[in-house]
Amino acid sequence: MRAILFLFLIIFAFGEEYPKHVKETLRKITDRVYGVFGVLEQVSYENRGFISNAYFYVANDGVLVVDALSTYKLGRELVETIRSVTDKPIRFLVITHYHTDHFYGIKAFREIGAETIAHEHAFEYLSNPSSYNFFLSRKKLLKEHLEGTELLPPSISITKSLNIYLRVDEDYRKFEVKHLCRAHTNGDIVIYIPDEKILFSGDIVFDGRLPFLGSGNSKSWVKCLDEILKMEPKILLPGHGNPLIGKEKIKEAVSWTRKYILDLRKTIRRLIEEGCDVDCVRERINEELLKIDPSYAQVPVFFRVNPVNAYYVYFEIENEMLLEE
Numbered sequence: 563m564r565a566i567l568f569l570f571l572i573i574f575a576f577g578e579e580y581p582k583h584v585k586e587t588l589r590k591i592t593d594r595v596y597g598v599f600g601v602l603e604q605v606s607y608e609n610r611g612f613i614s615n616a617y618f619y620v621a622n623d624g625v626l627v628v629d630a631l632s633t634y635k636l637g638r639e640l641v642e643t644i645r646s647v648t649d650k651p652i653r654f655l656v657i658t659h660y661h662t663d664h665f666y667g668i669k670a671f672r673e674i675g676a677e678t679i680a681h682e683h684a685f686e687y688l689s690n691p692s693s694y695n696f697f698l699s700r701k702k703l704l705k706e707h708l709e710g711t712e713l714l715p716p717s718i719s720i721t722k723s724l725n726i727y728l729r730v731d732e733d734y735r736k737f738e739v740k741h742l743c744r745a746h747t748n749g750d751i752v753i754y755i756p757d758e759k760i761l762f763s764g765d766i767v768f769d770g771r772l773p774f775l776g777s778g779n780s781k782s783w784v785k786c787l788d789e790i791l792k793m794e795p796k797i798l799l800p801g802h803g804n805p806l807i808g809k810e811k812i813k814e815a816v817s818w819t820r821k822y823i824l825d826l827r828k829t830i831r832r833l834i835e836e837g838c839d840v841d842c843v844r845e846r847i848n849e850e851l852l853k854i855d856p857s858y859a860q861v862p863v864f865f866r867v868n869p870v871n872a873y874y875v876y877f878e879i880e881n882e883m884l885l886e887e
């Protein structure tokens with residue numbers, strides 16, 4: 563009996579850990595901006611793939627949504643969550659980048675007639691067979707949670723920038739949708755509201771978490787971060803983790819992301835110059851970075867993800883060095 567009770571308690575405690583509906587994580591950030599927040603984990607069956615954030619802005623003449631979450635079902639829950647706040651039409655969905663946890667929910671928005679906007683790179687991503695293979699592996703992992711999910715393209719694609727104007731009281735407010743540079747992927751988009759100094763940054767800025775450098779470009783990522791600092795946002799809403807409120811907090815997170823990328827690049831370059839090949843770099847990169855800054859040891863997933871990042875950045879730097887010759 564005791565064992566059964568214990569088991570029940572474990573199941574109960576475990577079940578409590580994850581939100582059963584996206585709406586449970588809803589937070590009001592400003593008068594008009596709301597967010598829902600996924601757990602800071604890798605995708606698993608237990609967390610249903612709810613590992614990223616999505617945001618929405620309620621204007622007088624409609625709603626603009628940033629990111630679609632990582633399954634059709636979560637996308638539906640996001641629509642329901644928006645509906646619990648406002649009955650204004652959901653007019654625009656902007657997808658910050660074509661990584662599964664940010665766009666797999668797109669169908670929930672296409673089926674209600676919202677314009678879905680992403681970088682042109684989305685088409686390149688979808689035409690690559692590896693995107694379908696990845697979908698199959700997600701299906702294996704998420705099982706019924708992935709039901710209804712389809713790999714759909716956006717209805718509008720951009721290569722540089724696009725402005726959207728929505729009515730806010732007596733005014734029209736500008737939403738700058740722009741591709742600053744290649745960073746976390748080759749098609750990152752940020753959304754900036756200059757009148758309110760609010761920036762939706764996708765996965766370009768990480769607050770004390772290790773960024774993933776496997777599908778973008780580390781060199782231009784640093785430029786992107788400089789551009790973000792120049793904008794001087796007061797509120798920065800990232801694709802994962804908590805909202806960053808206040809210039810100082812934002813500067814700290816942007817500078818931290820920047821410093822990690824530069825430390826990694828600098829170290830890999832030195833190791834290559836010392837004759838280290840890719841396996842050697844991967845093996846030594848953790849200890850070498852800890853020599854520069856021991857606090858990296860406290861960063862979640864550092865020991866696992868840092869060698870993976872080093873693997874990808876190695877080839878980037880090798881290429882840069884070849885071009886210099």
Ligand SMILES: [Zn+2]
Nearest residue numbers: 659661746765
């Ligand atoms: Zn991503």
